[in-house]
Amino acid sequence: MSTGFPRKLGAITIEHPFILAPMAGITNSPFRRLMREYGSSVMVSELVSANGIEYASERTFDLLKFHESERPLGLQIFGEDEENLVKACQFVEKQGADFVDLNLGCPVPKVVKKGAGSAMCRNPPMLGKILEAMVKSVKIPVTIKIRTGWDANTRNALEVVKVAADAGVNWVAIHGRTRAQGYSGDADWDFIGDVKAKSPLPIIGNGDICTPEQAVSRYRDYGVDAVLIGRGALRNPFLFEQSRALLEGREMPIASAERFLELFGKQRKYLSETFNEKGALLHARKFLAWYSSGYPGSADFRKKVFHIPTEKELWDTSDAFFSVALRSRDMSYLSEPFLMGGHG
Numbered sequence: 470m471s472t473g474f475p476r477k478l479g480a481i482t483i484e485h486p487f488i489l490a491p492m493a494g495i496t497n498s499p500f501r502r503l504m505r506e507y508g509s510s511v512m513v514s515e516l517v518s519a520n521g522i523e524y525a526s527e528r529t530f531d532l533l534k535f536h537e538s539e540r541p542l543g544l545q546i547f548g549e550d551e552e553n554l555v556k557a558c559q560f561v562e563k564q565g566a567d568f569v570d571l572n573l574g575c576p577v578p579k580v581v582k583k584g585a586g587s588a589m590c591r592n593p594p595m596l597g598k599i600l601e602a603m604v605k606s607v608k609i610p611v612t613i614k615i616r617t618g619w620d621a622n623t624r625n626a627l628e629v630v631k632v633a634a635d636a637g638v639n640w641v642a643i644h645g646r647t648r649a650q651g652y653s654g655d656a657d658w659d660f661i662g663d664v665k666a667k668s669p670l671p672i673i674g675n676g677d678i679c680t681p682e683q684a685v686s687r688y689r690d691y692g693v694d695a696v697l698i699g700r701g702a703l704r705n706p707f708l709f710e711q712s713r714a715l716l717e718g719r720e721m722p723i724a725s726a727e728r729f730l731e732l733f734g735k736q737r738k739y740l741s742e743t744f745n746e747k748g749a750l751l752h753a754r755k756f757l758a759w760y761s762s763g764y765p766g767s768a769d770f771r772k773k774v775f776h777i778p779t780e781k782e783l784w785d786t787s788d789a790f791f792s793v794a795l796r797s798r799d800m801s802y803l804s805e806p807f808l809m810g811g812h813g
Contacts, residue, residue: 470718479639480610483510485713490699499739508709512539516572519548519557547572549584551599555606568610576648587648593632600636610639620649634669645676662691684712703759726795750780764794
């Protein structure tokens with residue numbers, strides 16, 4: 470079945486419309502590398518502070534590191550100061566990223582109270598000025614990720630999109646909730662579709678995609694140029710290749726126990742190649758706890774993993790747990806709600 474892919478999304482060529490959403494504390498380089506291998510068509514880093522770049526924070530620089538296999542890759546920045554955002558764009562370009570993404574959707578109070586994240590969209594004319602300065606400062610594309618608005622009474626996403634288009638932004642990703650909603654309620658895809666119908670820019674839709682069927686229907690029904698998949702990829706890391714297969718009319722790859730265990734082995738390898746032993750252990754604990762959600766015995770497993778002292782013991786314990794758990798559960802659980810407290 471012809472789907473019109475590969476095609477251009479702004480200036481970036483994509484293989485298909487299914488993309489891993491940037492998520493704070495989740496989309497580190499090893500996980501991006503893993504999800505690129507398992508089918509996401511584009512990678513975007515977790516949000517990185519433009520102020521942290523200006524002050525040469527070592528932790529910030531670590532977040533900006535990436536592996537060549539992740540491409541096409543964007544590094545996502547946030548901040549409220551125009552000068553620092555421009556400098557951050559130039560730094561991202563020097564790092565060799567394919568594009569720079571500005572986070573205008575983060576609802577976290579410590580980000581918003583400084584005027585960054587979702588707060589920047591409350592003043593579209595000022596935002597337009599900042600975006601224009603960012604676009605002019607680099608040769609690589611500048612993209613943005615926003616929400617539908619600040620609250621139910623000020624859903625100004627279309628105004629923001631038009632300001633972004635005038636500034637020369639490449640595309641806009643829209644999470645279908647307001648800042649006031651946080652991650653509660655349902656993503657409003659009707660609103661996203663309406664913005665897309667009136668938008669001069671490519672629009673990427675985001676929110677509540679947990680199954681290949683949802684991914685394909687959101688893409689087809691709302692006319693968006695692509696869709697972002699967030700927490701659903703933690704529950705089912707095969708979502709991208711399955712969604713692509715469904716879109717193309719092919720048989721979907723099975724999320725078998727064997728494939729999950731193979732994926733865990735690769736993630737272990739990528740973590741160890743990126744972080745020191747302590748760092749690899751900390752990140753592995755998080756991901757294994759997320760992956761285990763919903764399985765029989767998962768509560769006890771999660772308690773245990775955060776107290777295991779060595780990387781080898783952690784993965785040995787994990788292999789033993791998942792070898793049994795993955796074979797004892799119907800994979801229909803992949804469509805159940807997951808991580809509803811955060812991440813799109």
